[in-house]
Amino acid sequence: MKRRMKSLSVFDDKPEVDMTPMLDVVFIMLIFFIVAASFSTEKTIAINQPPKAPEEAIQEQKSNLLIHIDSTNHIKIDNRSIDARAVRAMVAQHLAANPDSQIIVRAHEMAATKSYIVIADQVRQVTQGRLMLTTYSN
Incomplete structure (x- = not known):
């Protein structure tokens, strides 16, 4: 038990x-x-950015073409608003007059990357690589 x-x-x-x-x-x-x-890797576009150049240094080089992108993605060439589709024609016209000049894209830090890519594609079709990107902030 x-x-x-x-x-x-x-x-x-x-x-x-x-x-x-x-x-x-x-x-x-x-x-x-x-x-x-x-x-996990992020897909990015590699851009070699030169150091920020002051506006006066860019303005001194008169033979270079300055394409300006503001924070609202508006594109200006020589202080004239321009459509993104017309950039190629303007660059070709400028290079015909100044064959040794470079194209400078001055983009605001808050501008969309898409705006730069559209402009860069059109410029590269004409210049075969003479493109420089600078950024600025207010």
């Missing part, structure tokens, strides 16, 4: 969940996400 009473007392304990396997799984998942996050 004593033996039977002992065996019943073992089953009277409350069941417990062993947390060790769950903690192992959590740590393995944590390591996985840390490693996976280090492999």
Whole structure:
């Protein structure tokens, strides 16, 4: 009888969940996400930006063509507003008169990258790489 009473007392304990396997799984998942996050890369466009040039230095070089993009993405050439589609014609016209000049795109820091890319594509079709980007802020 004593033996039977002992065996019943073992089953009277409350069941417990062993947390060790769950903690192992959590740590393995944590390591996985840390490693996976280090492999994610962002797709960017590499632009070699020259240092910020003061406006006076840009204005001194009269033979260069200055294309200005303001913070609202409006494009100006020689203080005249111009459509992005007309940039190519203006650059070609300028290079016909000044074949050794460079094209300088002066973009505001808050201007959209898309505006610069549209202008850069049109300028590269005419100049084969004589393009310089400067930025400014107010």
